[in-house]
Amino acid sequence: MLFRFITIAFLIFGSASLAYSQNTSNETDTIILKGLKQYPRRNTLPVRRPVLFPETVVLNAAADLDLKVNYWRNLTSFGLNINQAAFSENWGAGGVNSLALGGQFSYKTDYTKEDKNFASELILQYGKLNNKGQLARKTVDRIFWDNKVALKLSKSWYFFGSINFESQFDMGYAFSKDAQGNEKRTLLSKFMAPGYLTESFGFEYKPVKHFFLRIGTGTARQTFVLDKDLYLTNPKNFGVVPGKTFRNELAFQLVSSYDKDVAKNLNLKGRYSMFANYEKLSSIDNRLDLTLTANVNRLINVSLAGIILYDDDTANQIQASQTMAFGLVYKFAN
Template identity: 75%
Template structure:
């Protein structure tokens, strides 16, 4: 009886474990089927064609294409300075009014190995202090023209012509024995006037800088007022009674014009003129202008000039001006 009972229990346990195993296997298969991800690249994808389509040129008899090789910049501005004080102003002062204007025009033509550049600068300013004679603060006519032929990457053969003079009469001021102010005539329009022609080589590695070496340079000095020597004995090197003087010389001219910082422009020009007949006395002139653009219409400029010309004075001459005013630019 005992043996029969044990056999029945063994049979029941075997059946139970077999059923449990089959159920566990079925659950595992179901889980695997649920965990399967969709197969990749189920849908076909068409790859783009990377070959560009070649377009035929436009055939139109009415189409005219022009290339502008000219670059132009026009600029003009005006400066006004005024000061006034009451009669009992403790710190002292003098009523004054100063006005000045400037016009400049630059043009450049560059095509293949040929270049033409021209620059015109007109400046004039006047200052009037109370109980004093009026004085000039600026007075200049400057016109420079150059034609160049490219020889290599940075070297050119050039020919240039330059004109320089002033608009108004110029005076020196002093006081007589009674303390009254008096003035002495020094210069006027075309007294002096300079016309300079030069041939040589130009080094221009970048757009904002160049050096011209004029091995063959001629300068004509004009003093059309033949009586000017009476108040200006040097007469700008022209023989008294004559109106013209010609010189042959070696000349070096360099220029730098670049925005050195945002809205800050540095412009400088140096000119050396060495007369072949008196190389020991070389004329030098340096012009430097630093301009800060406040906005499109307002700027502040600081200018300085150093000049040595023994036909004008035996010492170094210097001038400095600072201006705040309106300026308008037109470029194309």
């Protein structure tokens, strides 16, 4: 009887000691691992990954999907610039009421398929300035249309043929004053006086999309002055013999273009052309156009443009112009 009692007491005491030891161990583990994630988690069931058996399916793209590739890239742009100033009659700092309005339309298209390429660019610009007490003046006036077809010869070289047209919309004047101090104007140019039509073929170097150089080994240019009386006020008559309306020249021509975003929302566009008449290589025509455009947002931009020109059929010295504009512009591409 005593032996049974001792045995039962020993079993109860041993079970209590084992339970206490396990609880103490669990509490210690909880304190040590508190705030830490355990991997793998307890009681995590193993997941068996499914076995996939891919099957190849052959599709006829032309018949089943009816896919079409568009080889054309188009970009259209509209711009409008307005500058206005007004002063009261007693404005102490002086000033003159003025209003300037300018507009621009440009369209570029490009077709590239395999080794064939066609590109066309149209630029129309016109602007007018009216100061109180003065005759109206033009700020910009240009019609420019360039077309080119090319056949790829290597990675960066093409054989090309191009045709280019340039003229203006409105009459151009030189302004002066008579003996009484009244302003007068002298006619210098008008639509198709002059007008230029240039055909060229040769080789084009185009290593990247934003730059090209055309080497026109065979180039012809026709200069039109349809107003036969223009020489009376503009003696140079743009190189056309007075009384005639047409002049043809054969020449060597270089044309290069650069159009790239040089920084975020900042675009630089430049075009240089050189025209060397084979009969008059001592006098070479040069023209450089540069435009820097900063986009304020999607609809507003600021542009700074400049032109440097030398053509002895127009003037004996270098000509230059510069304009800065702040206005609205809308572009869409497809």
